[in-house]
Structure formats: structure tokens, C-alpha cells
Amino acid sequence: MINTKIYKTIYKLAEELLEADRIGDQVAFNKFYEDLQALCIDNENTDKDHPEQWETLADFTADMDEALVKYEKALGKATAINSKDHLSSIAFSMAVLQLEMGQKDAAITSLQNAKVSANKIEDREFKVEIDEMLASLVEE
Numbered sequence: 001m002i003n004t005k006i007y008k009t010i011y012k013l014a015e016e017l018l019e020a021d022r023i024g025d026q027v028a029f030n031k032f033y034e035d036l037q038a039l040c041i042d043n044e045n046t047d048k049d050h051p052e053q054w055e056t057l058a059d060f061t062a063d064m065d066e067a068l069v070k071y072e073k074a075l076g077k078a079t080a081i082n083s084k085d086h087l088s089s090i091a092f093s094m095a096v097l098q099l100e101m102g103q104k105d106a107a108i109t110s111l112q113n114a115k116v117s118a119n120k121i122e123d124r125e126f127k128v129e130i131d132e133m134l135a136s137l138v139e140e
Contacts, residue, residue: 087117
């Protein structure tokens, strides 16, 4: 379970990042990104470490290769605590990024992993989204 204070901090930083991006304020975006990255690094390998912070950091990482590395780290953290919700959402995000990078086979593998993890979650709409994306890639 994620620490409530850390969750609120991550959520607030994500909101700030979205707003800075929306208005095109790169200086503010960079500052909030650095704050989020510092939170991840400070909490790493402590009882406050959680895949949520790493996944959020990856979500806001512009460099696609670097974002994949952060998603991999988040995936490792989610695996360690066996969080099916995080495992499925991280794998799905990785698949979307891999598709953007032209890595179709890797995206299919990520979606297959997301589907397996999502088997145990309650979000039916998300399960359908995974299934539909996977089916569209396999059909091509």
C-alpha cells in the first residue's frame, strides 16, 4: 500500500506537470519534474518506495528510451509487491510507447503481460482496452 502523504505529493506534482505542459511553461515543468524525480530517488529502496511514483515519473519523461527505462523500474517495483493494477497499467503504458517507437513485437509482448496482470483487476473498461489494442496488433 502506498503511503497517503506520498500519494498526495505524487498526485499534486502530476497535476502541476499537466498544467505547466498545458500552458507551455517549460521552466515550471522542469522544476516539477525534478521534484518528482527527487521524490523517487529519495524513496528508492526504502519502505516509501512504490511503483506509482516511478510510473508517474515515466509518464512525464519526454525521452522515449529514458521513459521505457523508468517504466521497467516501475515494473520491477510492482512485481516486488505483486500489484496487479500497477503491473497492468505500466505494461500498457510501455506498449503505447513501444508502438510510438515502432517496436510492434515488444508492444505485443507488453500488452500480453498487461492482459495477464489485468485478469485480477476490477477495471473492466481497461481490460477491454487492452484486449482491443492487442487484437488490432495481432491482426495486422
